[in-house]
């Protein structure tokens with residue numbers, strides 16, 4: 001039996017596991033609805049969209065144990081999780097503070113959907129408490145941020161945001177997708193709700209899309225109510241796959257953290273590499289804060305080659321191990337050009353202001369051998385150099 005004060009390594013394996021008929025792992029319950037007693041109350045009704053089927057419960061328990069929250073909810077995607085977390089408390093006339101430079105999907109949700117629902121929004125600087133105070137209104141309800149931003153890996157004043165939210169009675173919500181719970185536990189920093197795209201590190205195998213919201217029972221009841229109505233539920237087979245993926249989370253993250261740290265260091269010493277962005281490097285603007293908050297700096301790093309876009313795209317063609325593909329957080333290394341993918345919708349000028357040049361390459365570092373990744377990047381650098 002596990003207990004919830006055990007280490008993440010142990011919880012990832014044992015928390016939330018159910019053993020019907022002595023099964024060692026929680027089997028897949030491929031049933032949309034479940035029988036109830038003839039005199040049962042409507043609240044005891046079990047149905048997939050109500051998120052109370054055995055595979056959903058098992059995964060929710062495992063994730064809540066890892067984030068050390070009372071409750072959890074799994075959703076059909078990371079965006080479904082973020083939508084449920086943000087929208088469940090907001091009403092027309094309310095106001096939201098959100099960190100600027102959010103993940104593209106979240107930015108689109110906030111910028112395009114919130115105003116249509118009569119909800120006001122201000123994007124704020126990640127560190128400027130005076131600005132937060134100046135923008136605060138009597139109607140402000142939510143402060144939303146990310147633990148590490150895409151692709152330049154800024155780390156906001158996360159403790160400051162959680163404290164500010166508590167002081168002003170705001171719901172603090174954090175997207176912690178880039179920092180799975182073995183690297184960082186947002187509730188320890190004071191956050192109310194934690195969102196994850198399970199598509200990324202928690203599942204870790206690039207084979208499902210999913211999301212989760214974790215938090216205290218009372219607020220999670222509102223998130224669940226929203227999800228029941230909007231219907232973005234996770235099916236049992238996907239729950240099973242994520243449940244399996246999470247078991248190796250800590251092992252994968254140890255390798256990923258160490259591969260990324262070593263690659264970032266190695267890249268920063270190569271001729272032909274103009275710049276490396278990784279919060280584990282002492283030259284990163286938020287390195288000190290990341291060191292205080294995180295255990296491991298994650299698997300995303302960015303670098304810029306001398307010579308602009310042509311050189312960067314030739315480099316992408318020359319690498320043999322990492323695939324050129326969107327998304328992140330799997331066991332295999334992936335490369336993207338943010339200017340051509342996640343940030344393609346912005347003007348070149350807007351990208352330049354954010355620090356995203358046409359030749360910036362983002363790498364999601366996998367669990368391959370460091371030496372093989374290093375040698376592969378070296379041969380690709382030599383070929384374009």
Ligand SMILES: *Cc1c(COP(=O)(O)O)cnc(C)c1O
Nearest residue numbers: 077078079103175177197199210
């Ligand atoms: C991928 C991602 C999302 C969205 O997740 P989906 O599972 O694709 O819906 C949200 N936030 C961050 C930081 C992400 O990387």
